[in-house]
Amino acid sequence: MKNFESQYNRWIDGSLSGPECEAFEAQLGDAERRAAADWTVVRAAMKEAAGEIRVAHPDFLNSRVLELIARAGRAEPRPARTFRLAWGGAACLALAVVLTAIFLPRGTPGPFSTTVVSAWAPGTSAGAFAAPGGRGAVIWIDAAAYIPAEESVR
């Protein structure tokens, strides 16, 4: 049946070859052959009817669509917005990388850094690094329960 449907469609479309067409038409009755022959007229009528369909208010359609677009806040197509967001994100990332490269101390402490704290108890470690020029220092102490009051940072 599926093959019949396929052949029928191809027959109506006029895409069967001569021998195929003859073989297929042999399966049909006279009424079916006539109905199919009339299909050219039906097709023409369908096309003509479709060609007469008109938008009643064409300019209203345009203005309505543009209004909907504007209302939805999509004054530009979504892809364009996506690209703009992507470029904005990339620019922010690049700026962050540049700022990090400029301000973040790199590598080992500089030649002016000195250790300013030493361990005062077993198992305790302490260390600190001073920034070049003495502008600041970072001190950390690990494993110390407390810092004796008499100890001072040297």
Place this chain on the structure above:
Amino acid sequence: MDDENDLLARARSGDTVAFDRLISLHRQRVFAIAYQILRNEDDAMDIAQETFTKAWQSLGKFDGRHPLGTWLHRIATNAAIDVVRRRQARPQCGLEGGELAVDAASRTTPSAPPPPGVGMDLRELRARLDRALASLSAEHRAVIVLREVDELSYEEIAKCLHTSVGTVMSRLYYARRHLQARLKETHEEF
């Protein structure tokens, strides 16, 4: 006259004036396909609006391998069929046995009096054809309109309707036989 590709490029960059021109170029065809499936002027107008709004939002996805008109056609056809499916799932006024009622007062109905010069036989045929098309389901109507009026290939119709070529062939066969039968019936009434 602006070239369509130029208008498309401008619309993609956010130019609504260019998109307005594109709407003018394609609105007739988009409205016609929606009307032929839905058979109601107001519904067809809604679909046309939806089609162009969706198209604007998805211009970046349009790859340009097929004409813009075909792409718009696809959006309109699917939107129209979706409307019918939603209504069939939730019947409401205007539906008769799952089919959309024909809006007899429609200003755009193809069954309106044909222009002078069109013979009586053709006028009768058009009226019968209109009734016969109305008796088809939206899916069958879409297939036969896309094939007979817009001359899309089976593959194009399948792609347009997100279905297989086999389903398209089957629906087309049914629609053609149904129309032939209905036209024969009405012919015998005269």
